[in-house]
Amino acid sequence: MNLQTPVTTAGRVYKLYARRLEKLGIKTFEDFLYHIPFRYDDFSLISKINRVQPGEVVTIQGTVSEINNEFTKNFKRLQKAEIADETGTIEVVWFNQPYLTKIIHSQDKIALSGKIDWFLRKIVMQSPDYEIITNSPSIHTGRLVPVYSETRGITSKWLRRQTYNLLKENKNQFIEYLPDSTLVDHSLVTISEAIEQIHFPQTLTKAERSRQRLSFDELFLLQLSAMHRKLNWNKNLISNPFSVDKFKSETTKFLSKLPFTLTNAQKRVVEEIFKDLAKTKPMNRLLEGDVGSGKTVVSAIAMFLSYLNGFQSVLMAPTEILAQQHYKTISQLLTSFKIRVGFATGSQKMRIKDFDVMVGTHAVLEKGINFDNLGLVVIDEQQRFGVEQRAIIRSRGKNPHLLTMTATPIPRTIALTLYGDLDLSLLDEMPHGRKQIKTWLVPAEKRLNAYFWIEKQVKETKSQVFIVCPFIEESETMQTVKAASKEFENLKNNVFKNFKLGLLHGKMKTKEKEKVLNKFRGGKIDILVATPVVEVGIDIPNATIIVIEASERFGLAQLHQLRGRVGRGDMQSYCLLFTQSLNLQTLERLKAMEKHNVGSELAELDLQLRGPGEIYGTMQHGRKMLKIASFSDFELIQKVRKEAEKIFPNLKNYPRLLEKLKTINLKQISPD
Incomplete structure (x- = not known):
């Protein structure tokens, strides 16, 4: 049996369990064997x-x-x-x-x-x-008995039996792919021993050594994959690099007409991007910056230079709401310079030739859309797009420059490991005059006082409020977590009777969402109850208060992004973190939000306090980025990086390692 075989194709038992196994991330028999125990019961x-x-x-x-x-x-x-x-x-x-x-x-x-x-x-x-x-x-x-992550209908006992049988049948399939020098230099066990002993260890020491080997492999293959992508990217030369100096007066004029002065961080990043655009190899840069730090303006400046050089640009966002927000901002910045900005959605067909800049969702990937003269691609929210999508976009034009943007704070170790093929730019400064958002942790006993305070603020300042709940419907297993639909009814009928309330969640159709958002934007809704769909793309300058229910359910990075929905105008803004948790460690983690306003600081803190798999919050991504290794293991990441740099120049001398790299799932390389 080939380990890449889907579980659905082999045997009646697997077909029956396939859907359940998929919940555990198991689609192939290799996935099965890499679904490793999280602990062992010592029955020896x-x-x-x-x-x-x-x-x-x-x-x-x-x-x-x-x-x-x-x-x-x-x-x-x-x-x-x-x-x-x-x-x-x-x-x-x-x-x-x-x-x-x-x-x-x-x-x-x-x-x-x-x-x-x-x-x-x-x-x-x-x-x-x-x-x-x-x-x-x-x-x-x-013996030492492995205990696995389970799901409904899949027990550890069942997984043990199937894993044992798979190991028995495929013992000879685990051919060593790491170079001998790597095994010796890092005291690593063979891959066949690691797979066998991680599941059915003779001793805890052997289990730990197996985990070390598999952790090393996971990070090592990620590093090599990133290096391989970077090499391939750099091979693709652009016949027409952008002229920067030639259009210096035009770009200076464009910057002078902006309704604000660029921050020093924006100036630095624009310079980095311009240097890339002037090279013969296509730019491949990741721009990281907090919500409101001015990433869209930076991308507009790059698009302006693309236009001056006679090329088209495309800006792609993960949701229609965010795409519309970008379209509005980009149009305001570029149309006065006679630049034609278009908006493409899944429901609209239009001639791309008629526009200099196209803003859209994944619709720009449709087969019918071709860019005749594509020079620059901007992708927003890098976490939601995989390597495959980026490759498709590039194939639509002649090796365009690529700028990816994210408001998700990424710890340095994760950036180096997951995005090693991208050059990194950081917007670490907020626009002048922007007030820091005051953040308060609100325990259960202060909830009523908080409601009275919100009521007073809305009455006196005419400001608007977001109330964010983690689930759409009441969860059977988590009765204490506020559901948006249920909380909406409660707030409307019992708490804020004198105000106009609206409801927004991910299951609504795009037109319904737009209708609610337009009402909120126009001041016809005072308080918007929503799921984390508000995390990206909603810019309401008059919204000055955000309440986050069950805040302990979110990672610090995600809380920080949600907090960024307010503080867009000149008024003082507030973030209220509601929690019923009494866990001291949880409360300590949430209090970090009161002290820190910089996303990158919170991301590093979250990595230490909450663990790597939770940085972006399961509500947003639903799965861990690493199955075995840990992003908090800085020492191992450094070792792996050095080893990858040593091996990569001579990769062709290691055919088994090359073959292994080809089988890596692209989604594991880059979260989508």
């Missing part, structure tokens, strides 16, 4: 029955004397078994698992692993893992 202590004591976690082996379904006094069903070995007998109890009497039979040889406890004044083994003893090695008992 095998005890005789007469030696076990309450409180111990042990494995016992014996014969089933009897097993029955019984009912308690409260009419709860339980399963009782008596197990015997040569030293004595012990009662084993499970709760509400009647199927066990069909699986376990009298006289079966069995191994059981679990905790010894008191039950109805007797020493019993309660709810243990079990395994019928055969000639095969034990998987669930009598």
Whole structure:
């Protein structure tokens, strides 16, 4: 069996479980083997029955004397078994698992692993893992037992069995691809040993060494992939680099007509971009800057230079709301210079030739759209576009310059690892006169006071309010988390009866969203209740208060982006973080929002406090960027980077490593 085989194509069992496995990120059999345990239960202590004591976690082996379904006094069903070995007998109890009497039979040889406890004044083994003893090695008992991330209908026990069978069938498929020198220099175990011992380790030391090897591989392959992309990018020469000096007077005039003065950071970044645009190789730059730091203006200046050089530009955004916002801003900046700005959506067909600058969503990737003279591509919100989309955009023109922008604060280690193929520019300064947003953490007992304060602010200053909730509908498993639709009704009918409220969420159709936003923009809505769809693209200068419900559910980087929805005008703005959490570590993390206003600082802090997989918040991306390694392991990242730089120039000498690079999923390389 090829490890790249989709699980849906092999066997009835996998077809039945395919949809559930997909929730765990498992689509191929290789994914299966890289779904590694997050901990191990130590069931390696095998005890005789007469030696076990309450409180111990042990494995016992014996014969089933009897097993029955019984009912308690409260009419709860339980399963009782008596197990015997040569030293004595012990009662084993499970709760509400009647199927066990069909699986376990009298006289079966069995191994059981679990905790010894008191039950109805007797020493019993309660709810243990079990395994019928055969000639095969034990998987669930009598050893270090792997415990995996699960989902509904997929248990660790099921995953263990399938993983064991896969390893057995594919033992010879794990061919070493790292150079011998790399293995020796970094004291790494072989890939076959790492895969086997991460799932079924003989000792915890071997499990840890396996994890180290797989972490190294994950980061190493990411680094090499980024270097490979950068090399390929640089191979594509542009026949007509942009002239910068020739149009110095025009760009100076353009800058002088802006309704504001550029910050020093904007001037620095424009200079970096102009240097790139003047080169014969296409620009590939990532522009990172907080919400409101002026990224769109910087991109407009680059588009202006593209126009002067006789080229078209395209700006692409992940959502129609954000695309419209950009279209409005870009039009205001460029149309007075006779530059034709167009807007492309999925529902509109238009002649691209008629425009100098095209703003749109993914619609610009449609097959029917071709750019005759594309010189510059600007992509906003880099996190939401993958490598594949960027490649498609480039293929539409003659190797255009590429500027990607993000308001998501990216810690340096992540930027170096995930975006090693891009040059990085940072807008670390806010426009002159912009007031810092005052942020307060609001515990449950101060909620009513906060509502009174909001009411007073709206009445006295005529300002508008965002209230952000993490879920659209009430979650069955998280009853305490405010749902936007339910909270909207509560606020409208009970809290803010005298104000006009609106509701905005991701499941609404584009036209419905536009209608609500236009009402909010026009002052016909005082308070907008929304899901994190407000995170990008909504620019309401009159909105000065944002309330974030269940703020502990978000990462600091995402909270910072949400906070950026206010503070767009001249008035003092406020961010209220509502939480019911009493966890001291959680409260400490949220208090960082009161102290820090710079996104990059918060991102680094989030990396330390909350862990790498949560930086952008599961509400936005739904999956971790790394499966095994950790972005907080700075030492390993530095080692891996040095090794990649050493190996990359001679990559063609390592055919197995090259082959491995080809099989990497593009989505793992760059979050989409």
